[in-house]
Amino acid sequence: MKIKDFLKENHLNINDNAKLLLEKLAIDTSILSKLEETYGKSDKMSKSKHNTVDPDEMIKKYGADTVRLYTLFAAPPENNFDWTESGIEGAHRFVKRFFNYITQHLDLVKDVSYCEEDFKNLSEEDLKIRKKLHWTIKKVRSDIERNFQFNTAIAAMMELLNDLYDYKSKNPKVLREVFEKFILLISPFTPFMADFLWNKLGNTGFTINYPYPTYDENLLIEKEKEIPVQVNGKLRATIKVPLDASEEEVVNIALNNVDVKKWTEGKQLVKTIFIQGKILNLIVK
Known part of the structure; x- marks a missing residue:
């Protein structure tokens, strides 16, 4: 009897205990995808199948903030999702990029304060990043308040981070506003990183004790x-x-x-x- 037929007849699949076995033997588990193509696809995660993800191991490897962010980003709350290594690694890259960008530019915003008067007569690039910030705040608030759509809220924050990396002007007052509001915006998703960065900016206490950021509707009006x-x-x-x-x-x-x-x-x-x-x-x- 062929292996594929045997697995089908006994209601088994190639992932039954295989992932556990390969990990114990220190063999790259990516080989499973090739085996599945030949002998059948794997089942959903199940304790009986020994193919679940240990949250403690994931937190140890990627950090609690990454695991939390990925869980919220992977799918809408009403849907199930398949845990993938590439997915959590993508979330981890985003967390690291966010952390690195702010820490690398701390000297620019240290001891900087701002008020609305400072944002008059901005350059086109400065105004563009402010508009993107306030658009993102509106999007995140709306998505959270409307059926807890955390995945699309996180996607909007990823867009904002990409725009920040493209932002060349680096006006200290504009950056200070972006950093403070962005940290508060992401704090429910990555609270440990947010609190650390919040204090690095010279603020005190925990982000949870501060108001969630609001947006300026005037910045969202296209002229x-x-x-x-x-x-x-x-x-x-x-x-x-x-x-x-x-x-x-x-x-x-x-x-x-x-x-x-x-x-x-x-x-x-x-x-x-x-x-x-x-x-x-x-x-x-």
Whole structure:
């Protein structure tokens, strides 16, 4: 009888005790995936199968914050999920990137204070990261309050961290606001790291004793919109225009765009096709 048939007949699968055996023999358990392709897939975790994950071992290896974050991120609370090594390693990378970014920039924000007056006349990049911060706060609060959607809340914070790594200006006052509010925002998910970083910023006590961050609705109101510009039906540029800009104003902005100029200079503008907030098409000859 073939191994595959034997397993099927006895209601067994390749993962029954195999993971435990391979671990004891110090053999890479990734071989299981190849065996499963040949002899059948593994079952869900079960104590009787000896294929469960020991939380103490995971905490020892990755830390309690990573295990907590991964458990909340892996799936919506109403769904089951398959524990994967790659999944928890991904969560661990995020935790480490968050920790490293803030600790590496502590000198920039040390003893820095800020008020709303400091955020007037910011550069475009500074304003962009502030908008992303406040958008993230709104998203996280909404997702938690609406059916405890922790996974999408964490995904939004991952987006914010990526944007922080791309943030070149590093305005100390802007960074200070981002750090403080981001730490409080993530504190229910990674409380030990949050408390440590909170104190590193010079604050006292535990994050749980501080109000959860709120967002500035004014920062979430879009005053400009990007629209594509076509010349004779072909996309040539994307421009930013005020939301309430008239067709004449949008055409002027487009004609002064470097990429559009290459296709319109020296030519006659015959017609414009404009859909507000959507698209501008310049017909030239």
